[in-house]
Amino acid sequence: xxxxxxxxxxxxxxxxxxxxxxxxxxxxxxxxxxxxxxxxxxxxxxxxxxxxxxxxxxxxxxxxxxxxxxxxxxxxxxxxxxxxxxxxxxxxxxxxxxxxxxxxxxxxxxxxxxxxxxxxxxxxxxxxxxxxxxxxxxxxxxxxxxxxxxxxxxxxxxxxxxxxxxxxxxxxxxxxxxxxxxxxxxxxxxxxxxxxxxxxxxxxxxxxxxxxxxxxxxxxxxxxxxxxxxxxxxxxxxxxxxxxxxxxxxxxxxxxxxxxxxxxxxxxxxxxxxxxxxxxxxxxxxxxxxxxxxxxxxxxxxxxxxxxxxxx
Amino acid sequence: xxxxxxxxxxxxxxxxxxxxxxxxxxxxxxxxxxxxxxxxxxxxxxxxxxxxxxxxxxxxxxxxxxxxxxxxxxxxxxxxxxxxxxxxxxxxxxxxxxxxxxxxxxxxxxxxxxxxxxxxxxxxxxxxxxxxxxxxxxxxxxxxxxxxxxxxxxxxxxxxxxxxxxxxxxxxxxxxxxxxxxxxxxxxxxxxxxxxxxxxxxxxxxxxxxxxxxxxxxxxxxxxxxxxxxxxxxxxxxxxxxxxxxxxxxxxxxxxxxxxxxxxxxxxxxxxxxxxxxxxxxxxxxxxxxxxxxxxxxxxxxxxxxxxxxxxxxxxxxxxxxxxxxxxxxxxxxxxxxxxxxxxxxxxxxxxxxxxxxxxxxxxxxxxxxxxxxxxxxxxxxxxxxxxxxxxxxxxxxxxxxxxxxxxxxxxxxxxxxxxxxxxxxxxxxxxxxxxxxxxxxxxxxxxxxxxxxxxxxxxxxxxxxxxxxxxxxxxxxxxxxxxxxxx
Numbered sequence: 001x002x003x004x005x006x007x008x009x010x011x012x013x014x015x016x017x018x019x020x021x022x023x024x025x026x027x028x029x030x031x032x033x034x035x036x037x038x039x040x041x042x043x044x045x046x047x048x049x050x051x052x053x054x055x056x057x058x059x060x061x062x063x064x065x066x067x068x069x070x071x072x073x074x075x076x077x078x079x080x081x082x083x084x085x086x087x088x089x090x091x092x093x094x095x096x097x098x099x100x101x102x103x104x105x106x107x108x109x110x111x112x113x114x115x116x117x118x119x120x121x122x123x124x125x126x127x128x129x130x131x132x133x134x135x136x137x138x139x140x141x142x143x144x145x146x147x148x149x150x151x152x153x154x155x156x157x158x159x160x161x162x163x164x165x166x167x168x169x170x171x172x173x174x175x176x177x178x179x180x181x182x183x184x185x186x187x188x189x190x191x192x193x194x195x196x197x198x199x200x201x202x203x204x205x206x207x208x209x210x211x212x213x214x215x216x217x218x219x220x221x222x223x224x225x226x227x228x229x230x231x232x233x234x235x236x237x238x239x240x241x242x243x244x245x246x247x248x249x250x251x252x253x254x255x256x257x258x259x260x261x262x263x264x265x266x267x268x269x270x271x272x273x274x275x276x277x278x279x280x281x282x283x284x285x286x287x288x289x290x291x292x293x294x295x296x297x298x299x300x301x302x303x304x305x306x307x308x309x310x311x312x
Numbered sequence: 313x314x315x316x317x318x319x320x321x322x323x324x325x326x327x328x329x330x331x332x333x334x335x336x337x338x339x340x341x342x343x344x345x346x347x348x349x350x351x352x353x354x355x356x357x358x359x360x361x362x363x364x365x366x367x368x369x370x371x372x373x374x375x376x377x378x379x380x381x382x383x384x385x386x387x388x389x390x391x392x393x394x395x396x397x398x399x400x401x402x403x404x405x406x407x408x409x410x411x412x413x414x415x416x417x418x419x420x421x422x423x424x425x426x427x428x429x430x431x432x433x434x435x436x437x438x439x440x441x442x443x444x445x446x447x448x449x450x451x452x453x454x455x456x457x458x459x460x461x462x463x464x465x466x467x468x469x470x471x472x473x474x475x476x477x478x479x480x481x482x483x484x485x486x487x488x489x490x491x492x493x494x495x496x497x498x499x500x501x502x503x504x505x506x507x508x509x510x511x512x513x514x515x516x517x518x519x520x521x522x523x524x525x526x527x528x529x530x531x532x533x534x535x536x537x538x539x540x541x542x543x544x545x546x547x548x549x550x551x552x553x554x555x556x557x558x559x560x561x562x563x564x565x566x567x568x569x570x571x572x573x574x575x576x577x578x579x580x581x582x583x584x585x586x587x588x589x590x591x592x593x594x595x596x597x598x599x600x601x602x603x604x605x606x607x608x609x610x611x612x613x614x615x616x617x618x619x620x621x622x623x624x625x626x627x628x629x630x631x632x633x634x635x636x637x638x639x640x641x642x643x644x645x646x647x648x649x650x651x652x653x654x655x656x657x658x659x660x661x662x663x664x665x666x667x668x669x670x671x672x673x674x675x676x677x678x679x680x681x682x683x684x685x686x687x688x689x690x691x692x693x694x695x696x697x698x699x700x701x702x703x704x705x706x707x708x709x710x711x712x713x714x715x716x717x718x719x720x721x722x723x724x725x726x727x728x729x730x731x732x733x734x735x736x737x738x739x740x741x742x743x744x745x746x747x748x749x750x751x752x753x754x755x756x757x758x759x760x761x762x763x764x765x766x767x768x769x770x771x772x773x774x775x776x777x778x779x780x781x782x783x784x785x786x787x788x789x790x791x792x793x794x795x796x797x798x799x800x
Contacts, residue, residue: 009354010350010354012354048401056314056315057313058315061452062452064456065456066458069467072465072466072467072528074465076772081769082469082770082772083471084530085530094473096536099511107536108474108476109475110536111477
């Protein structure tokens with residue numbers, strides 16, 4: 001072991017420091033020495049980082065391979081946005097599932113829907129509390145199953161709907177309680193319809209034949225693949241095709257009875273002028289007419305329309 | 313990644329462990345104590361030439377210091393000692409491999425000693441480059457493709473579907489997504505959700521949004537879950553009809569802050585009385601209010617946290633002028649006497665607001681909407697705002713220094729080393745009138761690269777266009793970030 005010749009004491013250091021600093025030239029030299037040392041250190045640090053990256057393969061690992069970004073290139077054109085979509089064209093409406101009620105809602109109408117659904121707007125707290133009340137009071141009723149008229153409006157189907165919606169909103173407050181009430185009375189109490197059921201067919205399976213018929217006169221009824229729930233919109237809802245509705249009616253209703261056929265037809269006929277088919281009470285066009293009637297009359301008419309089927 | 317040293321180092325470690333390296337590092341590389349610094353100053357001289365370097369190395373086998381240029385080579389020839397520690401950075405030089413070698417175990421030791429050194433000197437945490445752990449290295453090896461963000465691609469841009477008058481939300485989301493530090497936080501997947509129930513945490517939802525923005529998809533996003541979460545947790549927003557972008561911004565920060573705290577232990581929550589969630593780290597500043605009694609000159613000081621600064625726009629024509637007026641001492645007249653704790657009586661006083669601490673993101677709200685009992689109106693007066701803003705004049709420390717300098721001209725303003733420069737990165741504009749309006753946002757994707765976000769429509773914009781816009785909410789990001797001491 002070599003003798004340590006180069007060790008200094010703190011005292012030595014201090015004395016040396018004062019000695020050196022006595023001379024102004026030394027101070028100048030010391031300053032440039034410190035500057036050079038700092039420069040060298042910084043440079044060395046950078047070189048070490050670079051060497052570390054290369055030697056360990058870290059640089060290669062981090063850099064990887066540059067992704068081909070031709071398909072992400074910004075489109076530079078006054079007629080287009082950065083994605084190359086025309087500035088004049090409106091975006092296509094999409095659907096989203098409302099996190100509050102789990103029903104599909106048109107994206108462009110989502111905020112007004114959610115406001116009502118959560119009971120936040122001016123009228124909506126009343127609507128929401130009524131919905132909650134009717135759900136909890138009658139767990140076996142259609143209340144959670146049947147579409148509220150407000151939600152119908154959230155479905156951006158055709159342009160026709162807009163005008164209808166306005167009128168419907170005007171009238172729904174007087175009309176709705178009658179509907180809910182009627183549903184309760186027309187049903188037998190043994191039906192244990194569970195609107196939250198997750199297994200697709202269960203809702204239909206637990207209904208009696210009459211219940212199924214009554215229900216399918218009023219609603220589209222196609223079972224959603226995602227939510228496993230019945231579609232509660234009108235029998236002419238634009239989300240499902242006539243084929244889907246017919247197939248469902250064929251499978252749900254007894255094949256032996258002729259109703260499955262007739263009911264399919266009723267839905268078809270709904271498109272004809274209102275006066276030519278007075279029996280299609282469940283169709284959207286006849287509902288439109290009903291709107292102008294007083295609630296008791298409406299109730300009577302609905303019952304009349306349903307009764308022929310019930311008697312069968 | 314290969315950071316397992318070399319065969320020679322591994323043989324040495326097998327025989328003697330890491331202890332020799334620890335000693336050398338703690339005393340002559342990092343100097344984790346005052347004693348160590350003294351040792352380094354007095355004994356780090358070359359055993360061969362007696363000089364302090366350049367590039368001093370220590371032998372790992374015996375007590376020997378030597379310069380890299382020849383003296384350690386001589387030592388390795390005569391003594392057959394082959395491993396040396398570079399005393400500048402703590403790297404190992406292997407004389408048999410004739411190269412510096414890197415060993416993860418020793419690198420980790422070096423990092424902990426560097427932290428100890430900073431602590432012992434009362435310094436901020438030094439910067440250490442990121443090193444992937446085994447899992448991360450494996451993921452990097454498996455997924456070789458790297459997505460680069462450049463000014464020429466749409467990566468990081470995404471249109472947002474209007475859900476029925478929800479432009480107030482879209483513009484705030486665009487501003488948040490383009491907040492540089494928030495982006496780094498979420499893209500680094502720093503949010504580890506401690507909430508028990510999934511789908512109920514807004515922070516997770518924002519995390520998913522960042523993934524969507526950087527996925528390269530081009531179709532507009534639908535923010536229905538986000539809206540539902542915010543409305544669920546901020547019921548006072550009371551429906552979409554009367555939404556104000558500023559109100560929504562504050563409510564969003566509040567919900568995010570609360571959700572960051574979900575499942576976090578009370579002890580972890582507060583550090584020096586300050587919340588350390590990412591929202592508070594980025595957006596919270598401290599507003600100092602000094603009330604000076606005109607009778608006894610006694611000062612009562614309070615400091616309140618703030619997320620944004622609301623500025624009156626009537627009168628001044630620029631953001632700086634608005635801020636100047638905001639931080640000016642204001643005489644509270646005889647109608648607004650305040651109880652002075654010193655005089656024990658109600659006295660006239662002056663009040664001054666200054667910025668005690670600055671947030672990383674400074675958000676300014678120009679009060680363009682005037683609501684009074686007589687009239688609701690929008691003030692469309694032009695307020696110029698700069699792309700680069702120095703906040704120093706509005707700081708409490710600066711104001712104090714200026715006041716002192718008024719009495720004694722020899723005192724230079726304090727805080728010379730503080731860098732309080734800010735850069736504009738997002739502007740939210742309100743177009744139209746009070747009752748029929750629309751919100752759009754300008755966002756900076758990267759320096760010099762601006763885009764206009766009008767719901768689903770994203771178009772290029774120039775800085776000139778941004779600076780000429782009316783401005784309702786202005787977002788500035790700190791230009792230079794300091795490293796903060798992280799205890800964990």
